[in-house]
Amino acid sequence: MADNSQPAEQYDEIWKQRHTAAHVLAQAVVEMFPTAKLAIGPPIEDGFYYDFDLPRTLTPEDLVEVASRMKRIKRDNFPLVRSEKPREEAIAWEEERGQPFKAELIHDLPEGETISFYTQGPFTDLCRGPHVESTGKIGVFKLASVAGAYWRGDEKRDQLQRIYGYLFDTQEEMDAHLARLEEAKRRDHKVLGKQLGLFANNGTIGPGLPLWLPKGATIRRVLERHIVDVELASGYSHVYTPQMAKVDLYKISGHWEHYQDGMFPVMKIENEEFVLRPMNCPHHIMIYQNDPHSYRDLPVRLAELGTMYRYEKSGQLSGLSRVRAMTLNDAHIFCREDQVVEEVKGCILMVEAAYRKLGITDYTYRLSLHDPNDKEKYVDNPELWERAEGELRDVFKDLGLPYYEAAGEAAFYGPKIDIQLRNMLGKEETVSTVQVDRHLPKQFGLDYTGEDGHKHQPVMIHRGIISTMERMVAFLIEHYAGVFPTWLAPVQAVVLPIVDRHKEYGQSVVDKLKAKGFRVELDARNEKVGKKVAESEVQKIPYMLVVGDRDAAAGTVSVRLHGGTDLGAIPLDDFIARLVEETA
Missing domain, CATH: 3.30.930.10 (Bira Bifunctional Protein; Domain 2)
Known part of the structure; x- marks a missing residue:
């Protein structure tokens, strides 16, 4: 059962495919584990998931088997048939077939709301819909992972197993998404931070x-x-x-x-x-x-x-x-x-x-408005909201900036402009805000x-x-994948003496750069300069300054950029001028 809070006309075809794929996933899991208790399985951005209470912890091999069964269910092309039940009958039916989470969901629905189910072959699930016509209409899917989840997000309730999957219309779209995931993994701030x-x-x-x-x-x-x-x-x-x-x-x-x-x-x-x-x-x-x-x-x-x-x-x-x-x-x-x-x-x-x-x-402006029907979340003052929301529209008009509106995203006391940045997966995150x-x-x-x-x-x-x-x-x-611009890099340059006798000149280079306010280190370890360069590359330091006999005699530094570009020997004062201009 998904949380279908948006109007029916907003359920586009890919949304319905992902919603149906969640039901196909549930059917496959129930085939493998007949005593499985079903929780919820909504479509999400890029795919779908479903939460289960299962008799044992899932393994990677289980996901392979589940995916295989899903492909077979897709090939069977079961039509999705909608039906309805009276409230008390629906609760009793879910309890009889050992689905307490579904019974609880029905019990908590508002009085008078239609209780609907969707059947595909031998499998029936509580759901408001909508779906595609049949299981064969879902696109290219791939099961991604298993994670823990609490029933209704409450850490005091049952702990469930959540299976995530991706779904796209074409294999090309799936391949592009998987490539984005790999790039995001390479840039993961938790990994790079360490x-x-x-x-x-x-x-x-x-x-x-x-x-x-x-x-x-x-x-x-x-x-x-x-x-x-x-x-x-x-x-x-x-x-x-x-x-x-x-x-x-x-x-x-x-x-x-x-x-x-x-x-x-x-x-x-x-x-x-x-x-x-x-x-x-x-x-x-x-x-x-x-x-x-x-x-x-x-x-x-x-x-x-x-x-x-x-x-x-x-x-x-x-x-x-x-x-x-x-x-x-x-x-x-x-x-x-x-x-x-x-x-x-x-x-x-x-x-x-x-x-x-x-x-x-890569960012967009979102005008976050209140929901006039939600008197608990938002201050009940229609005149206040109308005035403040109108002012923010005027701001965008005056500045000529594009924006989109989102009802129900305002702060409880007033509307706001949210600046939405896209992360490496293309998903929006609110970073900066302005609120009236x-x-x-x-x-x-x-x-x-x-x-x-x-x-x-x-x-x-x-x-x-x-x-x-x-x-x-x-x-x-x-x-930046950890490769910060020079003005922001924690270490802007590292000085690498070739052998011990070059350390004194290397230290003088460090002192002169520090006197100009630059963040620079001396790598005076008794290691080969090639190893020092390689390690500086891993640390993503913008400039590596190799110093030897010729540099000490001529007052130069041999400059190598992160990434491998070699600028050769440059007078130290000229290099400092370069840094000043770059970080101004």
């Missing part, structure tokens, strides 16, 4: 709490210094705020009501309740409130590299891209109503400039004195230009 000595995870510290090693910390520091300089030049004031606060703060903001499940447990200190902050905005509100403001003061732009804590489930944690402690390039702008559009435009232009600097070109918020200023009673002498409520804009340091560095590792 190989390049950028970050580490430690079981004694705990999952989702990565350690930034010296080289990774260097990349992070360069990013932080760059973005802080940009923000200071753009009229932002940088602040520091505590990484915890009393629960009362988040009750006022509404985060306690809307986001409590994503927060760490409460700490009781001297009869008061504190919690690690899941976001920085309430703290910046307190700074705004610390002083009275006039219309002449606005906009007030407060920025912080603010560390936050979110209780991500252990199964969702991944390297630097999904963590429990993260530092966001965060800022909040407090402005007048007549300043909103221009301030949002300024934020978008900062994103554009930052992405150009980082070499990021009139709810929190109201919750906290924020005001400023207007030109008319009366009190007015400011508008609050939340924005993160380069996301969290963790997620951005993870993205950049994969984006």
Whole structure:
């Protein structure tokens, strides 16, 4: 049974093929394990999966057998026949055939909802559909892997086995997808992070709490210094705020009501309740409130590299891209109503400039709107939503930027612009955001004195230009496959003396480069220079400077680029000029 939350007209042919393939997978597994308990099996991007409670753990050989049975079911070309049952009869039928998960799903469906099933040959499954006409209509598929999954995503419920598969219309599309997977594997930031000595995870510290090693910390520091300089030049004031606060703060903001499940447990200190902050905005509100403001003061732009804590489930944690402690390039702008559009435009232009600097070109803008029918998730203020969403549309119109809209993706207090980057698998990830918020200023009673002498409520804009340091560095590792541009590389050059007598000159080269602010190392080990070059290649250092007798006599360095290009002997001052220009 899939979660078909989108309108029927949005179910395109490939979606229906992937949905049907999940049923074919379930039929094959039930043939192998007649006592299998079926959970859910939806189509997903690039393929499908199905969750099972099985009598034993699946092996790689089992997947081969399952795939073989699926191919036979496809050849049998069973038509998919829809049927319906009354609610209580459907529950009883699922219980009688030993399918408690299906019975639970039916029990939890809203009263009055149609209970439908799809039958293909001897196999019947609870499902809303739709599907292709028959099992023979599914495209080229390949089973990918088995993973653990909890029933309904609840770690306190049954642990299931999830079988993933890919499905495409043609073999060419499948081959292209598998090639992307191999390239993504080669660029995996978790693998490269270990190989390049950028970050580490430690079981004694705990999952989702990565350690930034010296080289990774260097990349992070360069990013932080760059973005802080940009923000200071753009009229932002940088602040520091505590990484915890009393629960009362988040009750006022509404985060306690809307986001409590994503927060760490409460700490009781001297009869008061504190919690690690899941976001920085309430703290910046307190700074705004610390002083009275006039219309002449606005906009007030407060920025912080603010560390936050979110209780991500252990199964969702991944390297630097999904963590429990993260530092966001965060800022909040407090402005007048007549300043909103221009301030949002300024934020978008900062994103554009930052992405150009980082070499990021494949991204899209998503206008994330609220769902007017969801009164629990979103603040119930239609006028607020209409105004804020209209302003963001005006921003895109004024800047002439393409975008698409996504209902149900807004923050609980206001719409947002999400900048969606594509990872190595072509999947979108939200990295940078800009949000317009009139709810929190109201919750906290924020005001400023207007030109008319009366009190007015400011508008609050939340924005993160380069996301969290963790997620951005993870993205950049994969984006560059670890071969960072020279300005961002943790080690920009390594000096390689050919033999011991060249170490003194090599050290003088290092000293001169460091005096100019470059990150350079001396490899003075008693190893052959060929081995040193090979190891520097593995570490993806942009420049390797080999020095010997001629270089020491002439004041040159023999320059080799990462990748093998040999530039030959270059006067040291000329090489420094090259680095200055390249990293400016």
